[in-house]
Amino acid sequence: MAELYFSKIKGDSKEYFALLIFLALIVAWGAYGFWVMFRQGHWVTGMTNQVIWGLPIVSVVYLIGASAGSLIISALAGVFGKEEYKIFSRMAAYLAALMIVGALLDIFLDLGKVEHGMNVIRYFNFSSIFSWNAFLYTSYFALCCIYLLAQMERKDKLVKILAIVAVAWAVLVHSGTGGIIGFIYSMDLWHSPLTAPLFIISAIASGIGIMIPILVLTFRYTNRYLDENLIRGLAKIMGAMIILLLYCFTVENLERGYVPAHAEAIYMSLFDWSQPFPKVFWFIQIFMGMLIPLAILLYPRTWRSVNWLCVAGIIHAIGVFAERYILVVPGLAYPKEVFPPGYEMAHIPPFEYGAPYVPGWPEVALVAGTFALIFLLFLIGLKVFELLPETGEVNEQ
DSSP: OOOOOOEEOOSSSSHHHHHHHHHHHHHHHHHHHHHHHHHHHHGGOOOOHHHHHHHHHHHHHHHHHHHHHHHHHHHHHHHHOOOOOOOOGGHHHEEEEEHHHHHHHHHHSSSSSGGGGHHHHHHHHOOOOOHHHHHHHHHHHHHHHHHHHHHHTTTTTHHHHHHHHHHHHHHHHHHHHHHHHHTTTTTTTTOTTTHHHHHHHHHHHHHHHHHHHHHHHHHHHOOOOHHHHHHHHHHHHHHHHHHHHHHHHHHHHHHHHSSSHHHHHHHHTOOOOTTSSIIIIIIIIIIIIIIIIHHHSSSHHTTTTTHHHHHHHHHHHHHHHHHHHHHHHHHHSSSSSSOTTTOOOOOOOOOOOOOOOOOHHHHHHHHHHHHHHHHHHHHHHHHHOOOEESSOOOOOO
């Protein structure tokens, strides 16, 4: 393959600085939201003693998956021999590192007492999936940085080795995240052997969904040529992942619904329209986040348009965020059985059926600030590091 040359952007336009200022203001709003939560306590959020994980934890699970998906895109050339995608490798690896930083930041800021985050190191529990995930997340971030550095230093043999390790580690990291949910057999809507593979599939799909518009916009506004066939190649992978997701969701919910003990929980999450969960599941996750993107990918006119592929990527990424919400919140909103057989569970406060949860503005600010910080650092990184190729295609010699 022809030698690829990477460079920094000038970053001296009014539009560039205006975007930096806009993102910085959102970051400041997120910092203020955290300060309110820190000073006044979590009662200012929508969380309760039953729904103890809210929007920040949904964001954590989402960002870890998107990071894994982005890193896998970065490794397409090194692992799968797709040399044409080498032009994206540095940018995708950098974005993967930023996303895992955002996920870790949300974890620490959601704790309430931030200093307690160090307890996972001080009191490491070898039998706890949380302790192991703390190790996996931090080592994953270190691996992203080393992998990116090796690319910048043009250590081609090391890059290929690290690409294989990076893909394996990304799968392990997100499987561990899925294990936090799927291994809890006492929660009707959490326990599932499909959770770990579902996390991997949705990670690849959402990672590509985010990367497609970022790649198109970045190349377009830095006046670099981008081969549209590369974007269509990524869109094909995303489409295949969406089909797999639909199949896995069908199998998982049919299996759960077949168990009589899970019938009430399944009804609450999928069919009880007095609750918000069916609306999020059917309209945002399934219809908007999966069926519409598939239609865009299958319809010839929209398939040929890169702009439409960007739309498909964005709305699918939103759909996967909704999927994370449906994974986390309804499992807590449905009370777990705490009495032995022969006793009836009364769904009354504080542990009630369909426990209400509406995110408070500090949570929304915190999550918005995290995403804004990721993109702010991404824009700064384009100016500081040599992440973008001089051209958007790779030519055969």
